[in-house]
Structures are given as C-alpha cells and as structure tokens.
Amino acid sequence: MESSGGEELGLGSRWWIASRRRLMPDDPFFSAGNIERELLAKQVALDLTEDERYQLQKMEYECLVEGCGVKLKSYKSRQQHLVDKHKFPTTFEFYKKAHPSKHQRQKHQRRQASHPKEAANDTDMDVDRKSSKQIYQKYRPKKASLKEGKEAEMEVEERMDDLVSAVSKLSTSDSSPSSISFGHRHARGFAFVPRSIHQNRKQTSQSEAKG
C-alpha cells in the first residue's frame, strides 16, 4: 500500500483500507511529544560561582517521606535511601520540575489581564522559568518558543493531567517495570548534562578550563 494519499484513500472510501499514514514533523499529532523538545530549542550556558557551589555542597536533601526525617548528602543518595528504606521503585524518577498550581496559573492570568505590559515580560517566566531551575546543572534552557500563551497553558494542563493521572496510576508493586515519571521532562537542560553527580564532575572540569 502506498503511503502518500493512503490516508485520503481510506477517508474517501466506504471501506476500511489499511494503509500507512505518514506525518510531517510539525503535525499537531506530534505536539505532545514535542513539548520537552521545544523547551530545549534554546539553552543558556550556566555556570556556578565558587560561592554557589559551596552553598550547594552544604545543602542537605531531606527524605521525601513524611515522618522519616533522615537527611542525605546528595540527590542521588536520597534516591537510594528512598529505594532501600521506603521501597520506592528503582525506576522512579521524581518530578524535578515544579509547575505552577492551578491557583498560580489563574493568578498569572489575572495579572496578564490587568498588567499587559508587565505580563508580557512575565509570560516568559510563567511556567518554567519561574519554577525550579536545576541550578546545579551547567545548562539551562531558556523558555523558547512557547509563543502562543494559550497553547502553553494547555500544555501545562496536559502536563498537570499527566502528573495527576500518573500519580493515580502508580503501581504499588516494587517490580513495576515502567519508569514512573511525572511528566518530567529531562528537558530544561538535562539533554546536555544528566545527573547532578555527573554534572559536578563536569562542572569542575569546566571551571578549570574556563578558569
């Protein structure tokens, strides 16, 4: 079966005709999968000063389970603790990016309505920039092409829905095979620099190179 026009053939026909369907990269079909990628359209090259690095080193990572109270030294060791002690799935990827709550979004929308000029600046800082920056990364993507505000909000909605549905679908089995990722995009700079441990290594070498 030929692919191009196959869709038309199927559509124009009373009968079901099995044919391949080809889609262009900008087809709306792909937009959900593009969300992460769009955020990486531009990337800021970050670096930490010695002060900030020191501050980070001092930082503690508290166990995320209510009532546990244990403090760990790094993100990774905390994840290990959660897996070992609290039986979290090993493939569990915690939600690294915070999204504004519905309240925040509404607040933001009201701001936009009443202060259009200022809001123009803030729009860019809405979803992603305002919230968590993985500052221990070297790379941080700037908000790129979330031009259409409405689309951006729908994407946020979708991500929120993903988060909600993800949480509601959480398997309690430890042998859960799928990686539970709360709509987390490794985006926002993760494309280039993975985990914080790895990054610290990279950081040092980078800082040596760049003096």
Added chain:
Amino acid sequence: MADEDVSPQSSYHRDAIKTSVHNTSAQRRRQLAVAVGKERREALIRTKRLCREAHFDDNEASLEGDMNIEEERAVLNAQASQIIEDLKSATTYQGKGAAQKKVEALRALRRLLSKSEFPPVKAALQAGAVPLLVQYLSFGSPDEQLLEAAWCLTNIAAGEPEETKSLVPALPLLVAHLGEKSSVPVAEQCAWALGNVAGEGDELRNILLAQGALLPLARLMMSNKGSTARTASWALSNLIKGPQPNAATELIRIKGVLDAIIQHLRNLDDELVTEVAWVVVYLSALSEAAVGLLVKSDVVHLLVGKLAASERLHLLIPVLRSLGNLVAADSYMTDKVLVVGHNTTDQILLGLIKCLKSEHRVLKKEAAWVLSNIAAGSVGHKELIFSSEATPLMIHLLSSAPFDIRKEVAYTLGNLCVAPAKNAEQPSVIVHHLVALVNRECISGFIHLVRSADIQSAKLGLQFLELVMRGMPNREGPKLVEREDGIDAMERFQFHENEEMRTMANGLVDKYFGEDYGLDE
C-alpha cells in the same frame, strides 16, 4: 489530586502515611504523591535561595516579590552597562596584562548573563554588546577570550526572540569559528550559540543555512569528543527541522554523516544518542534521500535496540518517532527490514509493547501509530501483531484511553482485520481476527468513535462497523452492532452536513437494517 492537595499546610494526608511494611496501595499512592510534592517545593526553595528571586508562591505576597525583582533588575542592568563600558575601553589596551584584562571583563559579562534569574540581556544589548563581542571574536585572539565572547553571545541568543535576532551581525564570525582553524572548545561554544539562533525560527535558520553553517556543524557532529558531537547534533536538529526539507536533504548528502550517526547511536551516553536521534527524526521526516539511506543502514537495528532496552522517556521519544517515520515513509521497512521472524522485528514489537504499557501518553500514542503502519503491511505482520501482547493491550486502550490514543489504536485494530486489497475495491476481511476483536467487545469502542466530534474518527468507526456487518460469520454482524446502539450512532448522520458521512451512514443503515432486517428470526 496531585497538586493542590499536597501542601505543607495540609494535614489531611499526614496521618495516613506510615512507612510500615503493611502499606496499603492507597497509602502507597499517597506516600508517593507526597514525596513528589515535597520534592517540588524543595526545588523551588533551592532556586529561590540561589537565584534570589521572588516566586509566585501561594504563600508569598507577590507585591513584596515584585519590588525585589525591580530592585534586582535595576542593579543588574547597571552592572551590565558598566561592564560593557569596561569592555569598550579594554579593546584599546595594549602591552602587559592587556589580554588578561579583556578576559576578565568578558568573564564578568558572561557571569552576569548566566548566573542570575533575570540576566540583563536587554541592557547589555542597548549598551552595544553584540558589535563589541564580534570584535572580541576576531581571529587570532587568545582562546580564552574567544570562548568567553562566544559564551556571552550564547546566552544572549538564549533569550527572547528579539534578543536572539540581535546576533545576526555576529553570525558570519560564529560560523567561521566552527571551522578547523578554531580550537575545539571554541568551535563547540560557537555551535551552541548558533544552535540557539537556529532554535529561534525559520527566518534565522535560513540565514544560517545561507551562510553555510550546515557543513561545519556536520563536521563537528562527527567529532569523537562527546560534548562536541552532542552540542553539534543538537544545533543541527534545530537547523534542519524544517518545515522546508532542503537542509535535511543537504545534510544526509554530506560525506561521513550517516556513518557518524551510526557510530553515535552505539554510544553509551544516552544524552548523545538522544540528540542524534532527533537529527534522525528530522532526516526521516523531511528527506526522501535520507529515508532511502537510513532504511538500508544499521540505524534501524540500533534504534530498535534502544527502543527495546531504554526506559528513558526523553530518549524513547525521538527513537520511537524516527522508527515511526521510517516505517511510514518506506515500504522497504516492512518488506525487507522488519521481516516476520527476524530478530529486529521481534525486538521492535517488544519495544512498541513496552511503550503501549508506558505511563506516558506520548509513548502510547506514537507507538500505536507505528503499530498501525506495521499492521498495514503483510498478512504475516498482522498475524504477528495480532498474536502478541499488543492486541489485548490495545483492546483495553480502545475503551479506556484518552481520545487521541483510542484513535491510533483503532487504526491498528482495524488494519489487523483487513487483508491488503488487490485493487481499490472492497478489501477482504481477515475473519479470524475480526471475530476475536468482536468477541472482546471492540464494537462499542468503535461506535464510541462514530459518536465523536472528529469526523475522521467517526468515519473510521463507520468503516469498522461496515467490516463487522459484512464480515462477521452467520450474518451476526448487524445484530451485534444493533446491540451496542450502533444504529442510533449511525442515524446521527442522517441529516449531517457532511455529505460523505451522510451517504456512508445512511448507506449502511439501509443495507443492513432495511426492510428485511429481523425477518429471519
């Protein structure tokens, strides 16, 4: 559930959380949800601490926050202007320590543009940053200077559209530094800056292509150094993403590119593989030449391997999509590569099944799309998919998943039921498959589609009902359709504005529920 309910103030969930080994599943879910909420807040606090920025936080008076922002910005803007002035005077420095002074001023600007939450890009631009940085980028300058200058431009380009566009005067020199005359770190940083520029939009992409950025970026992509290859791949993916196909077509023609892609797909560094996979996404979507070369190369096998083995969403998306593009574009894939019985075929099926089971909507949807195209292949392919775990998964998704996934799954399930037609006449039904699906209550899922607002889906539903009513043995089809309120669904189109739908639906009702209907009983 997740967001609003989980807050530090809420004690609603607190009592229920126990870390004993007798956690019920509900407790477990709550525990995990609380953990996520806590982590998010923690991330927010960290950001705040380091970036000294005020958040739109529920607990914080935004007015107070605003004032801090204003003050902070004013300070940063002033700093930016000052540093630009320093940089201007530094261009005239000569003699001992001149180079060092220049680098220090550049570094100060770079830090300003990279560390704070509100980098004073506009102020820097207004003070004349770009032409100045172009000066500092001149060939023959010390590497450290070139690096810092390129880094500054990178971060300017990462900003607003107008800020990115302000780099236009710097583009020729940035492109020039991609070449072999410049050191690798400098070339890499320039690639990064150009990647940001390409990421801005069509207009800038075309300028870059006209200035010959493609070839040197491709050369950098072939580098053995991981970070260089990765940065260049990312920049290339921005450059060739279209919608015009010319850049993609040009890229695949460059000698060594395909080999480099193959080599990098073998790399253990997932980040590199991800970037290269995105290049393949655009190559496979936009360039027929690329498709032809890719389907005959090792790329397919390597992508299938990643699909089957990886658990990482941001890697799986471009891998899945590349494969999807290739299957959709060239029948060579199902004819020659994904032959039934070959290991690659078994693997891709496993990978697609894994995606169907994924929590991620994107993976489910796009995997179903790929499956639907494989199911449009030979009878052997249909039988392979039909007898796999994919079928029960899809049957379940047909009744339970969000609309977009249901639609893709519907395409696949329907494709399993029809044999390739010799001409465009009535395709023959694979009765065995149809019966199995009907017995597992798929009719209602398709009737649901008939009722949907999307005309394409409604048509899909009607076409399937036609299959059922024609193809089910013992003329059981119409009865089964009626039982699921199919007649009602079809009659919705009786006076529908869309002529095609009207004709189709009315035709079916007349043919199968006409005067003779029910008379046999």
